[in-house]
Amino acid sequence: MSGHDKEFDADDPMALVPAVMDVPMDEASYRQMAETFVEEYMLLGYSDEKIVGLFRNPFYRATHEILKTKGEAYVMDLIEEIRNG
């Protein structure tokens, strides 16, 4: 029996207990999350260029992940939309 199939046993002290959480990610929720990032930065008074920089910088994991997954055009469109409504 592979560990993957093993029934969860609350009393097994050797069991590592992470779970695979396959939360379905629909486009709308994803966009909402991305919008929130951008809006927060804008409220701080950041310029568009500075915000794009935060997407390009791999040390900003969340924003960078969006750029990696969706591409530069998506990010530019996002910034444009949040800036001008």
Place this chain on the structure above:
Amino acid sequence: MAEVYNWQLGRNMEYPYEEHHSKRQFAAVFNTNRCIACQTCSMACKSTWTFSEGQEYMWWNNVESKPYGGYPANWDSKILSQLAEADPDGQKWSEDGTFDGKTIFEAAPKNERVLGYLPTNAEWRTPNLYEDTSTKYKSSGKLGLADGGAELPAHKAWFFYLQRICNHCSYPACAAACPRNAIYKRPEDGIVLIDQERCRGYRKCMEACPYKKPMYNAQSRVSEKCIGCYPRVEGSDPLTNGHPMETRCMTACVGQIRLQGLVDLNEDGSWKEDRHNPLYHMVKVAKVALPLYPQFGTEPNIYYIPPRWVPREYLTQMFGPGVEEAINAYRAPSRELLAVMQLFRRSQEIVFRYEIEEGPKAYETKVRGEKFTMYNDTVIAYRENGEEIFRTEVEEPVIVRPPERSNAI
């Protein structure tokens, strides 16, 4: 059952005891948008109150990741499904903000005073199980290690941190369920306590509290719960020379997301108009903070600024019908709200009143096509006796880490 008025539901509801209110109510606002899940609050509480034998599993304060986690596991989905079962398709809010469904008191079976369940031992065991886990995790079956080595979590979907303590409810389910009358709500501040001498370890409170905050102590064989750090709230801690102080979990908050205080109540339990009490401002004026699962009916007193990136349907289930309004108030804060939010965690003392001194314009920007202006106002916090505790400004210096130190800790 008596009829009591629950303002969070906008209607009367059934409760085993007649309506009575404390003179003041312990209350707090938690800004979920800012929590970093550092668990400093949890540790502050644990190292103060629950470090003894029998308290090993107790986290009077816990922070869980929603929607994945819960302590005890699945506490909210369990009670929500019990309610849904008791009132199929009925658990709804009407347009005017009245709750049309059943509270845990109204849905109680004949042989109980409150609808609830007793969590299993396993459910208490792992406060943050199933949270923050890599979606890429694959098991080889050997000691549970991943095939390609472990990968760091990469959250592809929304989640947020939910900070939880006892809500020191206005209509406590724990007290309603206790057949011993061992649980009481203090008239001076509304803090809900279990009398350690009268408790007989029946665990009806554990069963009834929808937030699962009373906990059984296996060493003493009686139940305990969050005590709202009442010595601090009373001002008996020497640190503040007799002035009321916020609880340990509040004052330790690294993310500065918590502000706790006392609100004055009218005889009917409504909040006395107190325009310059920061809690009154946030809950009643700006309406930026909402109770957790108000539909349970206990009138909880911890108010949450909802996380703005989370699907509204989920948030409405959790915080009731005011979600959209609260998020709007938060995403484009008024000049006053912005100043009030600066009161969080500048002092350990309870802020009874604030005043704002207008300052110069800091910057102007445009968001969603609308102008947003930031002013560097000064907000001044006062004690109960009118003395100033501190003053602080809205603008904080931003320090950008230079590229050569970008990965430094």
Place this chain on the structure above:
Amino acid sequence: MRPNTGLSSVAGAATIAALVGFVFFSVSPATRARAADNTRLDQLEKAGDLLRAHKVDGVLPTDPDDAKWAAASEHEVPLVSQFAVAPSAAKLTRSQISVRALYNDSEFALLVVAADATKNDDVSTAGHFADAIAVGFPTDYGEGIPLPYIGMGNEGRPVNVWQWKAAWQTDIDSGYRGVTEAYANRIPRAGPINYVAGKAAGSPLSQTSRTSPVENLVAEGFGTLTSTPSAKLDGKGIYKDGAWRVVMKRPLKPNGVGARIRVGAGLLPITFAVWDGAAAERNGMKGLTRWRFVVFSGENASAKQATPASTVLAGADPAKGKSLVAALGCTSCHALPGVASGGIVGPDLSYAGAIHRPEYLLESIIKPNAIVVPAPGYFDPTSGLSTMPSFYNMRADEDDPDSPLIVTDDDFRDMTSYLWSLR
């Protein structure tokens, strides 16, 4: 071995005494009173309301296996789930215990045997509850003193409860079971045990050294149960072959607060409760039984304080009572056997006769406010009056005092005899 109950000879003697009293009823008032007492005892016994305590020489046994218990009569006592007040069992169930009683000039002891499929003595996790057995007495009793309400007494009529706890028995047999003992693989803590709030507050449950597995309690209504030390309230429970065998004993005079047992002064009212830890029973979730009476064999005490059902309900017709109960609409609030959609407003009466005495049942129909059970829905919170209507003294025409009564005294007794038959 089944102990010699001596039942037949005593019952025989009572019958003869009754006859003697009848024949020579003018002989002497004392003889006549004696005869009346014996008739009462006989009738109480027939209704299963009498427990005979036998006198033995020397110290009373604390050990359930002691040979002295063979001298005591064994009485079967049925129990039903407490169902009048929430929290209560989700489902009504019946069970049975057997009881023996012994006494001497200074002590009183009971042996209770309760079948239980599992031994539950562990309270070391939030999910575990332990078995327990309790016996209750009115703190004060005697002729003319009404019995306390069966559930925890009522205001002005306190009860004294002795509760034997399986968890406390284990504490005594093998030491207090705290978390250190319960979790063998726990990383040991350096130094002594830290502050334990319950213990510091003086909770009797938290005390780590005990001398008795039996707790002494007094109560004067729901939620008022209070632990109060009583030195020399002792006992011992043994779990064997699917049953608890539990002894509880105490000097006749309480050492502290409690019922004073007066051997020569009449019948001792007594009741029992059993909690099954496996079913998470605690507090009001328990098996309960109605007031019964202990008679001290060999004592010439008056039996006047107890009224046998056959006296209260003489000539009453339970079948007529049943149709009256249906006709008057009682079932819209109370659940009763055979009623499809039994009411849920008032207490479930499916086993009314198992937990209430007939005089209480009669009183509560005639005067619902005599004892108001303080449970939500049962009374009006403002006036404190019972929500149950009374038909007492109600006439067909309100304004005409000569019009017939809606419910006559005989009707009330018929209804009571029906409820009493629900055992």
